Amino acid sequence: MSEELLNSVQEMIKKETWTRATISNYTKNNLIELASFVEKAKELNCLPDLKAISDEQLLHTNDSIAALYISGMTTLHLGSLDNSHLVALVDIFKKNHKETLVVYLCQSILDIDPTHKFALRTLIGYYKAENDERLWPTCEQLVKVDFEEADITKLLAEHYDQEGDGESAVLYYKKALLRYVSAKNISGIKEVWTKLIAVIPEEIDFFLMVQRKIAKSISDIKSILLMQELYQYYKDTKKWNTAIDILKLILSIDAKDQWARREIIECYRGKYENHSHLDEYIRSSNLTANFRNVFEAINDFEKHIAFDKGHFVFHRTWGVGKIESVSSDTIVIKFGKKTGTKEMSLEIAISALQPLDKQHIWVLKATAKNRHYLFFIEFSNNFLIFIIS
Numbered sequence: 001m002s003e004e005l006l007n008s009v010q011e012m013i014k015k016e017t018w019t020r021a022t023i024s025n026y027t028k029n030n031l032i033e034l035a036s037f038v039e040k041a042k043e044l045n046c047l048p049d050l051k052a053i054s055d056e057q058l059l060h061t062n063d064s065i066a067a068l069y070i071s072g073m074t075t076l077h078l079g080s081l082d083n084s085h086l087v088a089l090v091d092i093f094k095k096n097h098k099e100t101l102v103v104y105l106c107q108s109i110l111d112i113d114p115t116h117k118f119a120l121r122t123l124i125g126y127y128k129a130e131n132d133e134r135l136w137p138t139c140e141q142l143v144k145v146d147f148e149e150a151d152i153t154k155l156l157a158e159h160y161d162q163e164g165d166g167e168s169a170v171l172y173y174k175k176a177l178l179r180y181v182s183a184k185n186i187s188g189i190k191e192v193w194t195k196l197i198a199v200i201p202e203e204i205d206f207f208l209m210v211q212r213k214i215a216k217s218i219s220d221i222k223s224i225l226l227m228q229e230l231y232q233y234y235k236d237t238k239k240w241n242t243a244i245d246i247l248k249l250i251l252s253i254d255a256k257d258q259w260a261r262r263e264i265i266e267c268y269r270g271k272y273e274n275h276s277h278l279d280e281y282i283r284s285s286n287l288t289a290n291f292r293n294v295f296e297a298i299n300d301f302e303k304h305i306a307f308d309k310g311h312f313v314f315h316r317t318w319g320v321g322k323i324e325s326v327s328s329d330t331i332v333i334k335f336g337k338k339t340g341t342k343e344m345s346l347e348i349a350i351s352a353l354q355p356l357d358k359q360h361i362w363v364l365k366a367t368a369k370n371r372h373y374l375f376f377i378e379f380s381n382n383f384l385i386f387i388i389s
Contacts, residue, residue, distance in 0.1 A: 002046040006053060009037050013057045013066050023096045026065065028104050034069045035108065038077065047074045058085070063092065069105075076112050083118055090122055099126060115145040124152065143175070150179035150188055157192075170200055181213050186222065189214065193226050201233040204242055211249075220253045228259075235263070240271035248298070255294050261287075268301065275308050277326060306355035307331055307346065312363045313353040318342065320356065320366035336366070 016022075041050040054071035057064055072086035086109060093101045103126055106119040113119075120142040127135035136159055143153050157172035173196050180188035193210070200206070207230050215223040227246055234243035247264040250257055265287050272278050285301035286292040307313070311323045313333060321335040321342070331349045334341045344352070356363050 002041070002044040002049070005037065005040055005044060006046065006049055009050060009070065010053050013054065013064060013070075016064055016066050023065070023092065023098065026098065026101060028101065030065075031069065031101065031104060031108070034066055035073065038070060038073045041074065042077055047077055050074050051078070063088075065089065065092065068092075073108075073112075076109060076116075083116070087118060090118075102126060114141070117142065117146050120145070143172070148179060148182065150176050150183055150185065153179060154188070154192060157195075166199065170196070173199075174206065177210060178213070181210060181217065184218050186218070190226070194229065197230055197233060201230065204230075208249075215253070224250050224253055224257070231263070235267065235270075238270060240267050243267045244271070251294050258290070261290075261294055264298070268305070272305055275305060277308065278305070281305050303350045304346070307349060307353070312356040312358060312360070313349075314356050314362060315342075315353055320362050321353075 038047075038050065041047050051071055051074040054067040054074070057067040058071060061067065068085045068089040072083065072089060075082055075085065086105070090102055090105060093099075093105065102122060106123045106126075109116050109119040110123075120138060123138050124135060124142060126132070127138060136156065139152050139156050139159075143149055143156060153172050154176040157169050157176055160166075160168035160172065173192055177189065177192040177196065180192060193207075196203075196207075207227075211223045211227055214220075214226065227250055231243055231246040231250075234240075234246065244264060244267045247260045247267065250260040251264070254260075265282060268282065268287075269278065275281075281301055281304040282288065285297050285304065287297045287301055289297070307323060307326055309323055309325055313321050313323065315321060315333075315335070318335045318339040321333040321339075324332040324334050324341065326332075326346070329346050330343060331346050332341060332343050333349075333353075
């Protein structure tokens with residue numbers, strides 16, 4: 001039975017004469033007929049023999065449509081990664097404006113192998129040109145199987161953005177950004193980075209993760225330029241802590257970055273605008289003086305600025321205290337009833353006291369009067385509850 005099939009196919013292929021007239025008369029029915037030979041060979045377990053006949057013909061006539069189809073489809077069924085004959089056949093159909101056959105052939109390929117990148121890309125090109133609604137699910141299918149594809153991932157993001165599906169748009173913009181980073185495509189990175197800043201600027205951890213990847217695989221200086229753009233959002237919205245952290249990151253890469261040094265002073269002025277000794281500590285720490293190491297200046301400033309009237313501190317022996325007053329070199333702190341009020345030099349205070357935020361658990365406990373505070377600590381996606389009185 002298989003020998004009869006093979007002989008029939010061999011005779012058919014030999015008789016085929018490829019001309020422009022032949023291709024112009026080719027229809028989907030012709031491809032369906034060729035597909036039936038392949039399916040029959042699969043049933044009879046003689047796909048390798050059928051492929052051998054087609055390959056032999058292609059040695060003599062490399063543009064035989066029947067031989068290209070049969071060889072390409074049997075190769076696909078046999079699990080080989082060689083799709084050169086299918087590519088050649090699609091090229092013939094394209095050059096002769098047989099788009100219907102191109103679409104049918106690619107869909108037939110995907111029926112056998114839904115992850116076939118060439119067929120997916122070919123269909124995407126056709127659907128895009130024809131404004132066919134099947135474009136978007138096909139793009140999604142390609143993005144799922146081709147982890148390096150960035151441009152079509154961005155195209156999907158833009159599509160969902162226009163459709164008003166913000167969640168899907170962000171998902172694909174993120175994927176596109178990471179793929180552009182892997183490809184070291186600077187222009188693609190810049191475009192998508194800017195877009196994401198506009199829609200999810202608060203997702204600082206994501207941007208920091210991407211920055212690390214860019215610094216490692218492309219250039220730490222280029223990562224600085226991107227972080228400057230993100231920084232502007234946090235400065236404009238007066239989210240000083242994050243803005244300062246970004247500037248510290250930039251300075252850790254380039255300690256001589258004068259722009260970042262000027263900006264961090266501006267952020268400190270914004271964060272501590274009500275501090276009674278702000279200008280004095282900026283001056284004394286030499287933040288504005290380029291001759292001093294920037295991180296030494298920052299460390300000096302932050303130690304001093306933490307102490308101001310009304311701020312809370314912690315001493316290992318005396319516990320939690322509240323600053324009553326700060327002069328040029330003396331600080332007065334009121335601790336609990338047992339300890340009372342203590343006075344010390346600012347220099348000693350910097351080394352002996354730990355500044356505390358007013359929402360710190362120690363401060364809340366020390367200032368509580370017959371109140372209970374409920375704190376939630378997240379651990380492995382579950383919540384442990386602590387009640388402190």
